[in-house]
Amino acid sequence: MADPLGERDRASEALDLVAAAAGPYLETLTSRPVHDPAAAGLLDGLGGELPEDGEGSPATIEELVRIGTGAATHSSGPRFFHFVVGGSTPAAQAADWVTALLDQVAGLWATSPLAAEAETVALRWLKDLFGLPATHGGVLTPSATYANLTGLAAARSWWGERHGVDVSADGLAGLPAMPVLSGGYLHPSSSKALQVLGCGRDTARILARDDAGRVDLAAMDRALTELAGPAVLIGNAGEVNTGDFDPIDELADLAERHGAWLHVDGTFGLFAAVSPQTAHLVRGVDRADSVAADGHKWLNVPYDSGVAFVRDPAVLGRTFGAWNAPYLQSAEDTRLNYNNLSAGSSQRARALPIWATLRAYGRQGYRAMVERHHDLALRLGELVEAAPELELLAPVRLCVTCFRYRKPGATGPELDELNRRLGEALLADGRVYAGTTVYRGMTALRPAIVNWRTTEDDIELLVSVVRELGARLAA
Ligand SMILES: *Cc1c(COP(=O)(O)O)cnc(C)c1O
8 A cells, every 4th residue: 555654755756756857857858749649549548546555656647748748838948839728838837846845825914924025026026017006906816717706806896896896795785786887808807707606697788899809999988978887997018919009008098087997918929018019019008997917927936926016015915815905915915825815725836937937137138038929820820921821910019920821713612611720730730739710700710929948940831831831821
């Protein structure tokens, strides 16, 4: 019988196996296909019955390393352009191992001053990196979906207070529906947040002035005038089809004029603030009442990692402080119980990888990475425009390039079908990953470049694989 107590004096043996596997895995990550279809059979090794007698940790971890390094999606490598997926910087990845090694109960100062202090410092550094006021409050979350949930929950508390209701204590009963306005760039995760918050997934009013979804500010102004009461605006900084931005500064003007709450989804787009070349894209984000961003996308820390910022540091305590509310915080407080500031309770010390990557590479390291990725997205746009059978569908704003394959004489529906099959063929092929979306009614590819390992060679390979597979499908 294998009892973990029997391994107490050799607990690091299993970790040594992981460390030994790390070198060979990471060294080949750059050259591997994103996915090896032949490795799918390895997944069978995960199955079988619950063991009656376990085989102990070394044999188990050896097996997991064998299956995992073969069958994993190697999305941490340089050519996973599907969705918006970052990798793990060496510092962040190692710090994530430290997080597992120390196994801190983050969330309470009493259980881990280390985790609390690291979270406070990580939040301060992130505010500095993004040009947000140092007086903002904030909290780390598992993802941007949770960060949108956090920001919109804070907005809901604020809105309830405008109606004289403590939503945390008394809920939404008796209140009217919370008015939420957005342009067409709204991400489904914000709708999901509204769904979870009891505000209704489909209640956001979309005010767009074209089929791309660009926000109609005049219509929003009129709608806010008609409402004549507290409302929530959602600004979208970095939309996933083309990487375009709502005009955040103008939204902040509207919010100010009408006394509305402005929440900004800056999941990856907030990183535009890191470079003077792109900072204009998020001008005004420092005026938002709440801002969501991701760690596991462009910050390149391991999953899972997100962050929410709020202008009024006390609002998170009022929104999430279940046990010892009213819970007042000031931004200078260091003995924070972060589990009072978000939906979670016990959690891993996800501040450590953020702290480590910011300490290791600093502002200039991140600026270089954002600028490199922006240049690569522009370069991809040039390669697309130079290829007669490819069509760029939108200007490249930041790190996303939206395009499709074209075939002379094909109708719109035929092109949609061709591009849909091209997206499938790319995933089945596995050398590069890029997926399809529907942009302005057209099926299109929209690779996003946010991985620190990616270079121009990877972009060139993406274009050549798209052309090769596209030609085969179009023939
Ligand atoms: C990815 C993304 C999200 C959701 O992020 P998760 O970390 O996957 O929850 C929200 N908004 C935008 C704009 C995104 O790109």
